[in-house]
Amino acid sequence: MAFRNVDKGFQSSAGQDVNPDLDIERKTASFSVERLTNILDGGAENTQIRRKVNAVLQSDPEFSRENQYFQSQNERYEAAVRRSLYLSRKMDEMGWTTDGPEQKYCYRALGDDLAFTLHNVFMKSILGLGTDKQIAKWIPLAEKHYIAGTYAQTELGHGTYLRGLETMATFDVTTQEFILNTPKISAMKWWPGDMGRTGTHAMVLAQLNIKGKCYGIHPFIVQIRSLEDHSPAPGVTVGDIGPKMNFAQCDNGYLMLKNVRIPKKNMLARFSQVLSDGQYIRQGSEKINYLTMVMFRVSIIRTEVLTILMKACTIAIRYSVVRRQSELKPGDPETKILDYQTQQQKLLPQLATAYAFHFVCDYLQEVFDRGYAETKEGKFDLLPELHALAAGIKVIATDYSTASVEACRRACGGHGYSLLSGLPSLYTTVVASCTYEGENTVLLLQTARFLVKCLEMVKAGQALPSSVAYLSSTSSGKCRAQEKRDFLNPDVYTEAYKQRAFRMVENAAIKLQSLIQSGTPWYEAWNLGSVQLARAAMAHSHYIVVQHFVKTLEKFEKEFHIQRVLKHLCDLFALHGIFSNMGDFLQAGHLSGKQSDMVTESYLDLLAVIRQDAVPLVDAFDFSDANLNSAIGCYDGHAYERLFEWAKKSPTNNQDNQTFEKYLKPLFQNALSKL
Numbered sequence: 001m002a003f004r005n006v007d008k009g010f011q012s013s014a015g016q017d018v019n020p021d022l023d024i025e026r027k028t029a030s031f032s033v034e035r036l037t038n039i040l041d042g043g044a045e046n047t048q049i050r051r052k053v054n055a056v057l058q059s060d061p062e063f064s065r066e067n068q069y070f071q072s073q074n075e076r077y078e079a080a081v082r083r084s085l086y087l088s089r090k091m092d093e094m095g096w097t098t099d100g101p102e103q104k105y106c107y108r109a110l111g112d113d114l115a116f117t118l119h120n121v122f123m124k125s126i127l128g129l130g131t132d133k134q135i136a137k138w139i140p141l142a143e144k145h146y147i148a149g150t151y152a153q154t155e156l157g158h159g160t161y162l163r164g165l166e167t168m169a170t171f172d173v174t175t176q177e178f179i180l181n182t183p184k185i186s187a188m189k190w191w192p193g194d195m196g197r198t199g200t201h202a203m204v205l206a207q208l209n210i211k212g213k214c215y216g217i218h219p220f221i222v223q224i225r226s227l228e229d230h231s232p233a234p235g236v237t238v239g240d241i242g243p244k245m246n247f248a249q250c251d252n253g254y255l256m257l258k259n260v261r262i263p264k265k266n267m268l269a270r271f272s273q274v275l276s277d278g279q280y281i282r283q284g285s286e287k288i289n290y291l292t293m294v295m296f297r298v299s300i301i302r303t304e305v306l307t308i309l310m311k312a313c314t315i316a317i318r319y320s321v322v323r324r325q326s327e328l329k330p331g332d333p334e335t336k337i338l339d340y341q342t343q344q345q346k347l348l349p350q351l352a353t354a355y356a357f358h359f360v361c362d363y364l365q366e367v368f369d370r371g372y373a374e375t376k377e378g379k380f381d382l383l384p385e386l387h388a389l390a391a392g393i394k395v396i397a398t399d400y401s402t403a404s405v406e407a408c409r410r411a412c413g414g415h416g417y418s419l420l421s422g423l424p425s426l427y428t429t430v431v432a433s434c435t436y437e438g439e440n441t442v443l444l445l446q447t448a449r450f451l452v453k454c455l456e457m458v459k460a461g462q463a464l465p466s467s468v469a470y471l472s473s474t475s476s477g478k479c480r481a482q483e484k485r486d487f488l489n490p491d492v493y494t495e496a497y498k499q500r501a502f503r504m505v506e507n508a509a510i511k512l513q514s515l516i517q518s519g520t521p522w523y524e525a526w527n528l529g530s531v532q533l534a535r536a537a538m539a540h541s542h543y544i545v546v547q548h549f550v551k552t553l554e555k556f557e558k559e560f561h562i563q564r565v566l567k568h569l570c571d572l573f574a575l576h577g578i579f580s581n582m583g584d585f586l587q588a589g590h591l592s593g594k595q596s597d598m599v600t601e602s603y604l605d606l607l608a609v610i611r612q613d614a615v616p617l618v619d620a621f622d623f624s625d626a627n628l629n630s631a632i633g634c635y636d637g638h639a640y641e642r643l644f645e646w647a648k649k650s651p652t653n654n655q656d657n658q659t660f661e662k663y664l665k666p667l668f669q670n671a672l673s674k675l
Contacts, residue, residue: 019637025615080249122149157186195253196240315633388450422630
């Protein structure tokens with residue numbers, strides 16, 4: 001049974017001249033694309049709100065992305081600031097509230113065309129860690145952009161390892177001020193966005209020093225530029241760090257502080273306070289100061305990383321249907337490249353990955369919301385699990401998405417190398433996520449530390465947090481699959497992932513313990529076991545993703561067609577993971593060599609099944625052509641025509657060729673008398 005997509009809003013194919021190779025893919029969808037879009041949006045009402053937001057933005061010339069690929073770094077930066085301030089006015093005009101659904105969809109639509117990303121983190125820091133009085137003072141100013149904030153954590157010599165940060169905030173009892181210093185070049189703040197040219201204030205993370213004693217990292221609000229002429233504040237050296245692989249619109253900056261004094265009230269004090277006499281008071285866990293970072297990790301996975309992966313899949317799969325190359329059957333017309341199994345194997349696992357990460361994001365958001373609410377009530381029990389979970393999911397989402405986007409780019413051949421395809425920009429944007437808000441290897445080791453502690457809790461007979469409860473379960477032994485179709489049973493492959501994670505965590509912990517028992521100092525034992533520990537943390541995170549994709553399927557038991565297509569994707573994601581990491585599953589002893597062959601057969605069979613719904617599945621992401629900004633990924637499938645039209649807009653085609661006049665003309669003229 002085929003389902004037509006009856007209401008695609010602004011990107012309806014009704015009346016459009018759609019490439020017939022693409023149109024036929026949509027006519028044979030096995031499920032309702034509109035219904036799946038609603039599910040991804042969290043309900044039909046959200047879909048309508050998002051489409052309304054898109055319609056408003058795309059009807060406004062100010063948000064046009066035309067010619068973006070031909071802009072310089074300065075032009076991208078200026079345009080981003082202009083658009084962001086214009087968007088604030090537009091939201092007020094439309095009655096769209098801060099942190100409402102409309103704002104979320106604005107960021108989804110405009111993405112890296114906006115500035116003030118770290119300004120938003122600056123505000124979230126105040127909202128999460130500031131007192132009611134601090135919130136009342138700073139948030140209205142920030143919301144109106146009367147000040148421009150940034151979040152100054154990373155230093156030239158330190159990033160993810162927060163305890164190693166060298167910026168110092170020393171409390172002066174006499175003046176009731178904090179004195180901030182970056183004592184050496186490695187302590188210089190480096191990389192914060194909105195700092196290079198925009199920011200007036202910074203949320204500076206610094207070591208709190210009181211009467212010679214260090215109390216660890218704390219957040220301080222520091223004015224870094226004058227509000228009158230934007231000149232650096234006294235004792236402040238600030239500027240832009242220069243060009244990057246991407247993020248041309250973002251003014252990543254550096255910051256040095258020399259005896260910069262700020263009032264005591266500028267230290268965020270919801271959970272930590274310094275009294276007038278220098279007495280230090282902390283409420284709850286010291287990890288509370290990591291809350292902003294965890295909050296941002298949870299946010300970027302869905303709003304930035306996942307969105308980029310979905311866009312890349314949309315572009316590459318649509319293009320792979322309109323691109324024909326070579327004969328599959330001798331004498332037949334050239335074949336859609338998506339009909340080749342090798343192309344399916346490049347792209348369809350990436351599509352399944354996008355869906356898998358979407359649903360695990362729902363789970364992560366639920367855990368975060370619960371943990372955040374508890375901290376507001378002075379309860380901090382969930383923080384360790386939340387920190388470990390967010391770190392692990394951040395790693396697997398960014399690592400896999402980066403590889404997936406590059407796979408999509410390469411799957412588009414030469415045209416994937418063109419900026420006009422949209423794919424190079426998506427790749428150079430997403431690859432940065434493997435480093436910012438926590439370098440991935442370091443985050444894996446932080447998750448591993450939590451897992452090792454949980455194994456110790458099991459030995460002590462203590463209850464485990466829900467996300468790691470499997471570490472206390474007994475092994476079910478060997479996989480009981482008898483034939484390849486058994487591996488399409490979620491219970492079978494979920495158990496395989498659980499056993500893999502359990503064995504890898506247990507083996508890493510055993511090695512760590514054996515090194516310590518042999519006399520190796522703990523710190524050296526940790527280093528010697530760190531590769532296995534990091535791999536164990538990744539296996540744990542992979543299990544979490546598979547587990548929650550399977551749980552999602554249970555929600556759609558009454559929607560046969562939706563559940564069936566989601567199950568195909570879930571099966572593919574899980575089996576692709578086993579296929580790609582077969583050594584882990586064999587080494588864990590859960591799978592036999594014969595069963596590994598069954599996995600491969602089932603995995604390859606699924607490619608042809610999902611191939612039939614590939615275009616409808618990316619259509620369900622519901623990106624408009626303006627959202628994608630891709631010459632080869634548009635809804636109508638006219639890739640070649642659009643590539644040519646966009647190429648003609650290049651400024652180089654309409655400028656005087658000074659290179660010819662200076663260097664080439666004298667050489668070419670020598671041929672005039674000889675030709």
